[in-house]
Amino acid sequence: MAAFTSNLMSPSHLACQALAPTRVSGLKMVSFSNSGRSNLPLSFRRLQVSCAAKPETVDKVCGIVRKQLALKDDIAVTGESKFASLGADSLDTVEIVMGLEEEFGITVEEESAQSIATVQDAADLIEKLCEKNSA
Known part of the structure; x- marks a missing residue:
């Protein structure tokens, strides 16, 4: 059981990694890398952009x-x-x-x-x- 748990937690099994947010012209862009996996929920496959107020x-x-x-x-x-x-x-x-x-x-x-x-x-x-x- 312990070996199974450690395999689940290894970096190669992570479904997605959040990349650092970047500000571009008042927009905060957050992108996700899915490491070539297509079984991610739709919400993790989209680029999310939110407008930030002045x-x-x-x-x-x-x-x-x-x-x-x-x-x-x-x-x-x-x-x-x-x-x-x-x-x-x-x-x-x-x-x-x-x-x-x-x-x-x-x-x-x-x-x-x-x-x-x-x-x-x-x-x-x-x-x-x-x-x-x-x-």
Whole structure:
């Protein structure tokens, strides 16, 4: 049994390896190498690209979140910060969204607001809505 387990864990049996993310013109590209294997799930065979919001947008969102939650200066707020980890409850999240709508002159639909969990999620949604409004 031990030999079987060690064979499963050997590098030659890994189905896929994530390559280091690369930023190109504001896009974060993540690619996967399947080492010639075709039995990978479809989600591992696709190249995944996500748009990252401008740093200025993320900074503005961080400021709004910090203000709405009355966070002390020693608490770090970054794009990866989750609202729940910062102590936000559902009412706080609604107030954050309202603050974002006011600051950026946008309207966030309820379905979209429910999908926001991090500062980066909010910043990405804001840029998407601002782009949509300017088109």
